[in-house]
Amino acid sequence: MPANSSPWFMGIPRLKCPPNTPSRSAMKLEEAWHVFLTSKQREETLRPRMQAVDLGAAPGGWTWQLVRRGIQVIAVDNGSIAPMVMESGLVKHQTLDAFGYIPLHPVDWMVCDIVEQPRRIAQLAAQWIAKKWCQHCIFNLKLPMKKRYDEIQLCKALILAILAKTKIPYRLVFKQLYHDREEVTGYLSSKQPL
Template sequence: MSDDIVPFTPQSSLVQCFLNSPETGWLSVSIAPQPFELRGIISPYVRGFIPWAEDKSAPSRAFAKVIESELRLGRQIEAGQTVVDLGASPGSWSYVAVKRGAHVIAIDRSELREDLMRSPRLSFETADAFKYKPPQTVDWLICDVIAAPQRSIDLLLEWLRERRMRHFIVTIKFKGADEYPLLEQLKQHAPPLCADFRLTRLCANKNEVCAFGSIL
């Protein structure tokens, strides 16, 4: 045994094996209590990759971000739930919620696709996403607004602190890598307010990350 190989007992360790050919593979060993603390980062998907959802009827491919967040969360928007969609136009995120039978309050400066605007399950308000407050707690905040990352981070923290929603999916969009450290505030302040908090660059994300989860 070389100096850098640490002995372990299988009972107190997490052992993972990935075979990349019949003869070779990778073995990963974590000593307890790391397996418990880090279990959230172990993906049930092969190589952590979730294929982009396909739906040609959606207004744009942006709907794939909601589907992927729901899959990762293990929870989805359900019939009868209330959803606030901030920065909703042209309507792909609202499209998913309406299709599931939820009631959607869609906020944007521009209207959504015509069929969504006519949906009895959707009410549209021309408003500033950063000023909108729901009259009561909603089941979901979904937010894909184009804004500076600090504004989206502040918006999410405000909604969490004021417990305005039960579950959330919020995109944080970046112009450059120098903005990534802004996420540290979210990593510090959001988890204590949440029963489940994830911050991930989705397979369906470009230069953006998605914060999603459920409040306490």
């Protein structure tokens, strides 16, 4: 279906890995932004001086993608963040458990690449939107070997149930990205950008 088709020829994204990127995971976030947002929406939602929280940030590929756009990032992970990412001066590293982390004030973005049970990640993403801790969220669901479709449906139902208790309008989409076949990436947003 045209509405559900890839923006790239044969579905293969022609994205360049940022120079000196701390991890190839960085490509996943870049691809997700291209899949879920139009170029106008990217301009609108990824602006310098915006704020983000990166849950499970080490070694810092996703944080680096945010920093490259001038976005300030709180990087939550017990692991270390690459020195070049810290040297940007835009990153605050918090060695905390992402599941207990509460932001001091609302942020524009929460991104999450933690290897955990998909349903836990889905609940975490829904909680961030339901509590208005962020406006946009990109999260990866690391799928089990079997019953992958069922797991995604379950995650979707969990998110819908949490958000049904709020009056928050939202957009939820999932996509299997070219840069990671073992995962499904979700985009959840309470603010529909232009």
